[in-house]
Amino acid sequence: MIQVAVMGYGTVGSGVVEVIEKNKEEINKKCGAGEAVNIKYILDLRDFPGDPYESKVIHDVEQILNDPEVKIICETMGGLKPAYDFTKRALMLGKSVCTSNKELVAAHGPELIRIAHENQCNYLFEASVGGGIPIIRPLNYSLTAEKIDAITGILNGTTNYILSRMEKEGADFADVLKDAQEKGYAERNPEADVEGYDACRKIAILSSLMCGKNVRYQDIYTEGITKITSTDFIYAHAMGKTIKLLALSREEKGKFYAMVAPFLISKSHPLYMVNDVFNAVCVHGNMLGDSMYYGRGAGKLPTASAVVSDVVDCARHIGKVIMCFWDGQDVALTGIGEASHRFFVRVSLENERKALEAFERASVIEADVPGEFAFVTEKMTEEEFNKRAMEAGIISRIRLNE
Secondary structure (H helix, E strand, O other), X not given: OEEEXXXXXXXXXXXXXXXXXXXXXXXXXXXXXXXXXXXXXXXXXXXXXXXXOHHHEEOOHHHHHOOOOEEEEEEOOOOOOOHHHHHHHHHHOOOEEEXXXXXXXXHHHHHHHHHXXXXXXXXXOOHHHHOOOOOHHHHHHHOOOOOEEEEEEEOOHHHHHHHHHHHHHOOOXXXXXXXXXXXXXXXXXXXXXXXXXXXXXXXXHHHHHHHOOEOOHHHOEEOOOOOOOHHHHHHHHHOOEEEEEEEEEEEEOOEEEEEEEEEEEEOOOOOOOOOOOEEEEEEEEOOOEEEEEEEEOOOHHHHHHHHHHHHHHHHHOOOOOOOOOOOOOEOOOOOHHHOEEOEEEEEEHHHHHHHHHHOOOOEEEOOOOOOEEEEEOOOEEHHHHHHHHHHHOEEEEEEEOO
């Protein structure tokens, strides 16, 4: 019997218990060697009277850490404290930890992986990036023959839901956000989602696995969706495109770029049809070319399913290290100013001539928007665009991903 503890009995933690209990037969079969998984403890500050697993709920982490029978811990607490301290102590005791905590993985991933390997256990985090989408394991196992040189993803369900609704209904950001909060798709304080911080941490994790070194999320240029308007979608439709919040990283001629921002993408783009709360990740390898991973990027049971898949992996490797190439050396990201794109630009009619003088080779966009003039620039660096934009008096700009 392999004893498991769950730290945090909120949305994901309760989902982990549900997945293990409902799919126990399948899970035990896949653990191999006649092993069976059993939840021994559920750690939370609260009591859960009437809960079917009430008898397993404890309030003292020392019970878990001091119990030699506990071999695997599911950390579903979220945040850095006390999750970091609990995880570090558990790994130092040789207990494997499976987590959905993207904040902790992005901040301390290489350190925790190193501690796990030093103590012949594992720190796994499949659920930290794409919820129920398998993406960490493919990068670590399935694509090991590849030189991965680009990752592009829709990594936040809340923002994708908001943008999808804005496109379909012609609604403004504030109205859709309010409705999303009422439906439980957005937090009361939605800043981490709508400002791109959540997607930033996720692309930092994927980028680190892509290059095998540490990409600090603090170094990634991040821009959210709060400035996107219903008018932007009128232009997008006129261009045969849509707007998505993309998290991307790429290695090009020895330089490494990473960023999070809204982009215009065309109907031929593989992420064009990824709508509502769904997420997707496109990975480009130098031999395979493009591959795509699609599914529910959040939610109780999809995320819990990914955590439990890591539990099974740990159960198969008790006392053995599962390789993960992510060392602590920080990657020096190339400044955003050197990244090149084409840009969609809106200006007022009175600034039309000024804008065309600043952007000589612009392609004019025709759309039914009174009082405005819009165009797409030639490809140029961010630094060059910003210089020209200062002369043009622009209303807004959105990058194109092509």
